[in-house]
Amino acid sequence: MSLTVLKLGGSVITDKDRPDTLDGEMLDYVADAVGDAQIDDLVLVHGAGSFGHHHASEHGVSKTVGSSDVAAVIDIHGAMETLDQFVLSRLHERDVPAVPVHPFSVASRDSDAELSLPVQQIATMLGEGFVPVLYGDVVVHEGKGVTIVSGDELVTSVARQLDADRVGFCSTVPGVLDEDDAVIPEITSYESVADVLGESESTDVTGGMAGKVAALLELGAPASIFAPDDLTAFLDGENPGTRIDG
């Protein structure tokens, strides 16, 4: 069996400039591609877009800055659960057997910020024919209350632990772009692209493209970053966009 881990970028499925606003057309578009895909085992992770980053920013919470305020936990996690419900229902409309895995309820960080994400339930879900769906969320963090765990970190953690065969990031851009906005076909070291990597153009507490590339270089397996137009090609086994191989 071949395992694919795919992240649907929050900037793809939401309108990242308007708080708590779905991009329903794009969500339908990517859900169509997932619904039509012929793949054995699939784990989906979605980002936060305007459902998580605005709330995290309002409460001053990021991957490194924590909060012990229950209202912050409920606000951020609640917004992400709402977005997750939209994602799940669009997938169900296409008969994708998608089931939720709520990171806040299962994951944690230790005092060195090391993420611990149990994957046995995800493996069992796959074995039973489900498509587990995770999402960027708040996560309890030893000594800091809660911090943010990005969908990118969840992808790399699941992919590493379950030895994924293919890892894909569907974002709004066709790949990592160079200074002339051309897609860089392959990245093998952070230094080679550090100058062109920036944060997201919208509110984003998890580091935008720079955070994504850094996380993927540490994965130890190749991963692709591509735009929604290329999602079907990726799910068909091609390697569109930028291939990151640390």
Ligand SMILES: Nc1ncnc2c1ncn2[C@@H]1O[C@H](COP(=O)(O)OP(=O)(O)OP(=O)(O)O)[C@@H](O)[C@H]1O
């Ligand atoms: N060199 C670069 N090439 C491509 N995109 C870049 C680059 N530098 C910065 N970016 C920004 O990074 C964004 C992609 O990162 P972002 O974190 O927003 O993606 P996402 O995973 O789709 O969203 P989310 O984090 O909400 O899930 C692009 O939309 C762009 O604004």
Ligand SMILES: C=C(C)CCOP(=O)(O)O
């Ligand atoms: C801001 C929150 C809650 C999660 C961020 O996840 P990402 O959109 O994958 O970076």
